[in-house]
Amino acid sequence: MKLRFDWKVKTGIAVLVLAAAAFGGWKYYQGQQQAKKAAAVETTDVIRMDMKSTVSATGTIRPVNSVEVSSKVTARIKSVLVKENDTVTAGQTVATLEGKDYEAKRDQAQIKVTNTKAKYDRVSYLYSIGANTQAELEDAQMNYETAVSSLSEAQSDMNEMTITAPMSGVVIGEPKTPGTMAVQGTSSPTVIMRIADLSTKQIQAKVDETDIGSVKVGQTATFTVDSYTGKTFTARVTNISQTDTSNSWDTSSSSSSSSTSASVIYYYVTLDVDDPDNELLPAMTARVEINTAEKPDALAVPISTLKTDANGSYVIVKNPDGTQENRYVETGIYSDEYVEIISGLSEGEQVVNTYTAKTSAAKTSSKKNQGGPPPM
Structure with missing residues (x-):
């Protein structure tokens, strides 16, 4: 009987020792896992810095001021007097056009002015002595004035044979070469330079x-x-x-309708x-x-620490005792890597730099974000 009792006692003691060893091993394993989890959390300090927001x-x-030089008449370019990168002044002659056709038109207009002037003078004299009617005088006068107007137009075209710089500056790009036809127009004229x-x-x-x-x-x-x-x-x-x-x-x-x-x-x-x-x-x-x-001495955290949900922007704060809490913040300006914190954090606090799931120990602050929504 005594032997059976001793065997039961020894068996019970062995079971208790094994149970204690298993419990101790489990606690050790849990402690190791908690230590690994705590070590995996990456934190950064809330700091003050000079911030700048850019776009x-x-x-x-x-150039602020530039001009395309073109001709007011259609004619072939006779000569170009400047080249690329030359400096020119306003009014300087930079090119000339072939003007033989326009010169012929001007000479014809001059002859017509001479003829109509002579006729007008004769009709005017005859009208003064009663030999011509008022209508004949008016017709002669109209013909003379029309001829004068045509001569003025022809002379104006001749003046366009000389191309001058409308402003002072530098010739940008290579000008057109002599022999090129300079075409006038309002929509697509030939740009000489x-x-x-x-x-x-x-x-x-x-x-x-x-x-x-x-x-x-x-x-x-x-x-x-x-x-x-x-x-x-x-x-x-x-x-x-x-x-x-x-x-x-x-x-x-039409351009907007295609967008x-x-x-x-x-x-x-x-x-x-x-x-x-x-x-x-x-x-x-x-x-x-x-x-x-720009904001000097601003309270800031990395943008990577900022999270958002339906209530606004928040960061995960790591408390001194190792626990974590979600803290809603009001944000200010953004730089490339940092965001200004207007309220919700204090300098020196630690915020988690990587996302971790919420735990039962996590607490939520009642402050809401009043700044602009940050990126997720």
Whole structure:
């Protein structure tokens, strides 16, 4: 009997030892898993920094003042007196046209003026002595005045044989060569040459409709061009177009009717360029960053830490005891990597940089976001 009792006691003790060992192992495993989970959470401090919000756009450099030189009459180009990159002054002769046909017309008009003047003088004398009627005098006078008008027109056409520069500047591109027919017209005349004032330049940039509300006249900007690697130029916003680049709002326009509702809407923004060394050339592509807002010593967190739901924007705050809570915040301006926090956080607090599922220990702050919706 004693042996059977000792065996039961030993068995019970062994079971208790095994149970205690299993419980201890399970607790150890749980502790290791919690430690791994806590170590996997990446946090960042809420900091203060100088922030700048920008709008990116791409545009083309062009001179502020430029002109296309064309002829007011149709004639063949006789000579071109300037070449590409030449500097010209307003009124300078830059080309001449063949004028033989117009010269012949002018001579004919001059002969007609002489003849009609002589006839008018005779009729006027005869009318003065009662030999001609009032109607004959008026007809002679009308013929003479018509001839004078035709001579004036012919002389004006002859004057157009000399092409002068309408403004001071630089000849941009290669002018037309002698022998080319210069065609007059209002829709598509022959452009003999282009002259531009390169002392002042602009950028015509296209800004997306989602950003145009942040752009204001007077804002400063920086831009780069491929020709000068590593160099940054400055500019200033001087004009914002009140219509989009394709006038899509005008349903009566044929160009707008072809656009679809899925098209991206852009607006032209004009910026005056600072180029004291005259390094920039027309048609260069400028990659522009318009400074839309600046905030010194702003409270900020990385944009990657910001989340959104139906209630607004929030961050996951890691408390000193290791617990986490969802804290709703009011946001301000955005930079490329950071967002300003107007309220909801304090400097030095830690926010989780990676998404973790909500736990029973997580608490939700009652503050709602009052800023703009951030990206998910």
